[in-house]
Amino acid sequence: MKIKNDKRKEVLSALESQVRLALEAVGTQAVTDVSTDPIPVDTGLMKNSITFALSGEGPKIGSYSADKSGKTGGYHGQTPSEPKNTIYIGTNVEYAKYVELGTSKMTARPFMMPKLKANLGNYKEILQKYLKE
Numbered sequence: 001m002k003i004k005n006d007k008r009k010e011v012l013s014a015l016e017s018q019v020r021l022a023l024e025a026v027g028t029q030a031v032t033d034v035s036t037d038p039i040p041v042d043t044g045l046m047k048n049s050i051t052f053a054l055s056g057e058g059p060k061i062g063s064y065s066a067d068k069s070g071k072t073g074g075y076h077g078q079t080p081s082e083p084k085n086t087i088y089i090g091t092n093v094e095y096a097k098y099v100e101l102g103t104s105k106m107t108a109r110p111f112m113m114p115k116l117k118a119n120l121g122n123y124k125e126i127l128q129k130y131l132k133e
Helices: 008-035 045-049 096-101 113-118 120-132
Strands: 051-054 063-065 072-074 087-090
Touching: 008 051, 008 087, 008 113, 008 120, 045 063, 045 096, 113 120
Parallel strands: none
Antiparallel strands: 051 087, 063 072
């Protein structure tokens, strides 16, 4: 049997494009979800540094700054290539992990994981919307 007009490559390419668009939409929404109040804010540096990256790529923002202190920061490098089709959401501000998880001297004030978990259903809907088109 010989197949004429094999469209497998085109279909796979279109699917990969839609998956990427879906992941970017989820990442954008997740950053919005995490960045909204209440988030512990002193200068705004941590809040402004929250971003996302897709596997094998660099973060969507390259630099950020505090609202009050004038401090700045930036991102460089890229995320691991595997696992493929993965979204990394977070911040590279050094003290963010202590705010999120707490320390022996400071109570945790989670600002990231609770919001991401609370919105898993929304992220699933975004994925379904993009992948049904």
